[in-house]
Amino acid sequence: MTDQRYGLDRHVRLTGxxxxxxxxxxxxxxxxxxxxxxxxxxxxxxxxICHALTGDQHVASPHPRTGKPGWWTRIVGSGKPIDPDRSxxxxxxxxxxxxxxxxxxxxxxxxxxxxxxFPVITIRDMVRAQAALLDHxxxxxxxxxxxxxxxxxxxxxxxxTYPERVEAALVIASSARHSAQNIAxxxxxxxxxxxxxxxxxxxxxxAEPPSAGLAVARMAAHITYLSEAGLTEKFGRRLQxxxxxxxxxxxDFQVESYLRHQGIxxxxxxxxxxxxxxxxxxxxxxxxxxxxxxxxxxxxxxATRFCLISFDSDWLxxxxxxxxxxxxxxxxxxxxxxxxxxxxxxxxxxxLDQPExxxxxxxxxxx
Amino acid sequence: MTDQRYGLDRHVRLTGxxxxxxxxxxxxxxxxxxxxxxxxxxxxxxxxICHALTGDQHVASPHPRTGKPGWWTRIVGSGKPIDPDRSxxxxxxxxxxxxxxxxxxxxxxxxxxxxxxFPVITIRDMVRAQAALLDHxxxxxxxxxxxxxxxxxxxxxxxxTYPERVEAALVIASSARHSAQNIAxxxxxxxxxxxxxxxxxxxxxxAEPPSAGLAVARMAAHITYLSEAGLTEKFGRRLQxxxxxxxxxxxDFQVESYLRHQGIxxxxxxxxxxxxxxxxxxxxxxxxxxxxxxxxxxxxxxATRFCLISFDSDWLxxxxxxxxxxxxxxxxxxxxxxxxxxxxxxxxxxxLDQPExxxxxxxxxxx
Numbered sequence: 001m002t003d004q005r006y007g008l009d010r011h012v013r014l015t016g017x018x019x020x021x022x023x024x025x026x027x028x029x030x031x032x033x034x035x036x037x038x039x040x041x042x043x044x045x046x047x048x049i050c051h052a053l054t055g056d057q058h059v060a061s062p063h064p065r066t067g068k069p070g071w072w073t074r075i076v077g078s079g080k081p082i083d084p085d086r087s088x089x090x091x092x093x094x095x096x097x098x099x100x101x102x103x104x105x106x107x108x109x110x111x112x113x114x115x116x117x118f119p120v121i122t123i124r125d126m127v128r129a130q131a132a133l134l135d136h137x138x139x140x141x142x143x144x145x146x147x148x149x150x151x152x153x154x155x156x157x158x159x160x161t162y163p164e165r166v167e168a169a170l171v172i173a174s175s176a177r178h179s180a181q182n183i184a185x186x187x188x189x190x191x192x193x194x195x196x197x198x199x200x201x202x203x204x205x206x207a208e209p210p211s212a213g214l215a216v217a218r219m220a221a222h223i224t225y226l227s228e229a230g231l232t233e234k235f236g237r238r239l240q241x242x243x244x245x246x247x248x249x250x251x252d253f254q255v256e257s258y259l260r261h262q263g264i265x266x267x268x269x270x271x272x273x274x275x276x277x278x279x280x281x282x283x284x285x286x287x288x289x290x291x292x293x294x295x296x297x298x299x300x301x302x303a304t305r306f307c308l309i310s311f312d313s314d315w316l317x318x319x320x321x322x323x324x325x326x327x328x329x330x331x332x333x334x335x336x337x338x339x340x341x342x343x344x345x346x347x348x349x350x351x352l353d354q355p356e357x358x359x360x361x362x363x364x365x366x367x
Numbered sequence: 368m369t370d371q372r373y374g375l376d377r378h379v380r381l382t383g384x385x386x387x388x389x390x391x392x393x394x395x396x397x398x399x400x401x402x403x404x405x406x407x408x409x410x411x412x413x414x415x416i417c418h419a420l421t422g423d424q425h426v427a428s429p430h431p432r433t434g435k436p437g438w439w440t441r442i443v444g445s446g447k448p449i450d451p452d453r454s455x456x457x458x459x460x461x462x463x464x465x466x467x468x469x470x471x472x473x474x475x476x477x478x479x480x481x482x483x484x485f486p487v488i489t490i491r492d493m494v495r496a497q498a499a500l501l502d503h504x505x506x507x508x509x510x511x512x513x514x515x516x517x518x519x520x521x522x523x524x525x526x527x528t529y530p531e532r533v534e535a536a537l538v539i540a541s542s543a544r545h546s547a548q549n550i551a552x553x554x555x556x557x558x559x560x561x562x563x564x565x566x567x568x569x570x571x572x573x574a575e576p577p578s579a580g581l582a583v584a585r586m587a588a589h590i591t592y593l594s595e596a597g598l599t600e601k602f603g604r605r606l607q608x609x610x611x612x613x614x615x616x617x618x619d620f621q622v623e624s625y626l627r628h629q630g631i632x633x634x635x636x637x638x639x640x641x642x643x644x645x646x647x648x649x650x651x652x653x654x655x656x657x658x659x660x661x662x663x664x665x666x667x668x669x670a671t672r673f674c675l676i677s678f679d680s681d682w683l684x685x686x687x688x689x690x691x692x693x694x695x696x697x698x699x700x701x702x703x704x705x706x707x708x709x710x711x712x713x714x715x716x717x718x719l720d721q722p723e724x725x726x727x728x729x730x731x732x733x734x
Contacts, residue, residue, distance in 0.1 A: 022614030195579035212562035247389030
């Protein structure tokens with residue numbers, strides 16, 4: 001664990017059985033992950049970063065398929081808030097995804113892809129898989145677990161499930177449960193995928209995938225990642241490569257062109273069944289429900305330090321969701337700091353240039 | 368015009384040519400409409416109601432296909448804010464729709480359905496078709512034009528296009544232009560329809576229609592008709608007909624079941640191509656743009672009285688959109704009253720039981 005190269009693209013196969021919240025189990029699981037930096041002698045400098053719904057383990061190194069830079073190079077890097085010169089930074093592709101960890105596209109024991117035979121998983125199942133990875137790596141305890149959006153849900157679930165293994169949890173633009181509106185948007189995406197005849201009940205791995213349905217799902221989701229004001233600032237009613245309206249059904253408006261591009265390019269890098277499974281895991285999230293209906297109970301007696309960050313224009317996981325978590329942590333007597341940052345860019349703000357966010361992250365992690 | 372029966376389900380074929388904003392024209396148009404009440408001797412008591420995107424002319428009489436009561440019986444009826452005992456109430460199915468007025472499902476001169484050969488239309492084209500209907504009915508001037516959502520867009524467009532024919536305009540939960548976010552949601556719906564292989568470039572009238580795509584479009588739109596708080600109040604995270612999560616992809620949550628029902632039932636009553644054309648017309652709406660970029664110019668010197676109503680939880684056409692219209696009317700020196708009503712039910716509030724709205728409508732129309 002002393003290799004300091006960036007972006008190691010590691011892969012491990014762990015033997016189970018891994019019992020899942022839904023009642024099923026997996027005999028073994030594969031996890032693909034990246035590490036940056038090195039573990040210190042007493043294994044006390046590990047920071048786990050959890051990725052979002054369509055994210056991946058390539059936090060600070062290029063995506064192997066698209067060649068794009070890592071998704072959080074603003075935060076992770078030498079001299080940055082999460083610094084591999086000081087910490088071992090780990091990010092694992094979540095269970096159910098399609099970037100190397102076990103998911104519906106993986107081979108089942110019968111040597112055919114699981115497809116919809118893959119068991120439905122939860123955010124807690126994802127976290128348990130990460131814990132198994134840390135066991136494998138000889139890391140008993142995390143200096144911090146950090147994530148935005150679904151990554152924040154995992155960070156929170158980490159603190160609730162393994163309080164003794166988490167020194168600090170940083171939860172950005174996230175929620176402890178999916179609201180009716182959150183579920184509704186995900187359901188639209190799932191129905192779009194399942195309505196695509198190429199979906200074939202999930203058995204498309206040797207055929208044409210349901211790209212049209214997946215693109216529509218991504219388009220709908222993308223609207224929720226941006227704010228109304230952000231869309232207005234970015235696109236307004238400006239036309240795309242033309243001087244006048246075409247009075248047709250082409251992408252006249254820039255915002256249409258942008259959405260179509262987001263939809264189509266997504267299908268090159270993501271598996272439709274994984275989209276079904278991960279959105280389902282998020283919809284099932286309700287950490288309070290796992291603790292007798294009280295979110296405070298989930299964190300009773302915890303020694304973990306918490307930091308929550310929300311963005312004022314985020315309507316997917318609005319500040320009220322972060323505040324509900326802060327209130328529960330207060331009630332549980334946990335040390336917590338909370339800041340709502342101002343940004344016009346909605347939910348996606350946590351992926352963008354937000355100097356104030358960087359300062360908060362650095363301050364919290366290096367306290 | 369003295370027949371007092373309710374719900375006459377009238378139909379008229381008007382000879383053109385009707386020139387359209389997009390440059391095309393229609394040699395003739397058909398309009399299906401309902402009337403309630405009777406025109407008085409000097410033809411001064413006509414109120415035109417304009418319907419919303421997926422609405423119809425059956426304001427206060429049962430829908431002939433679904434058997435459901437008229438969509439605004441709370442507002443239109445004897446002793447109600449819009450009273451057929453005193454006014455001739457007219458509602459016409461909009462151009463481009465599928466309830467009897469000319470649209471993509473209509474027969475073209477070559478005796479085949481227009482499908483995508485139907486010209487792209489605008490809100491102003493819809494209004495011009497209604498004006499032609501009023502000419503046919505011998506109604507030179509409206510006591511009032513009234514509408515919610517896309518109906519409000521038409522009411523506003525009526526006042527801008529035919530100021531001398533509109534005594535009063537009542538615009539509810541609406542906007543003078545479609546925002547980037549509005550366009551984005553519509554584009555998702557259109558892409559869902561066009562991604563359905565049954566759409567076949569619009570030529571499905573002798574085959575299976577693109578119901579799956581249309582259902583997804585309707586589901587996405589439906590989320591925008593309700594508020595986050597309204598969805599939470601109505602559904603929360605309650606399960607549908609079960610005691611525990613199924614850990615599968617059925618509609619576990621009530622909100623999923625509700626959305627699926629909304630999507631599927633919509634396909635029984637609406638034509639997918641009409642959905643494309645009418646959403647496009649709404650996206651093209653920008654009344655200021657038609658008047659040199661100034662909304663105030665659209666209403667300069669008008670004698671029309673205006674009333675605007677918005678709902679505080681409407682995030683599709685939020686209060687800010689109504690306020691922008693009010694500011695323009697103020698700048699134009701037009702008489703205008705404006706009220707933002709409180710309701711947890713989002714955009715759809717204008718269709719629901721809102722006693723305060725009823726009082727405002729009655730007060731304005733009978734002033």
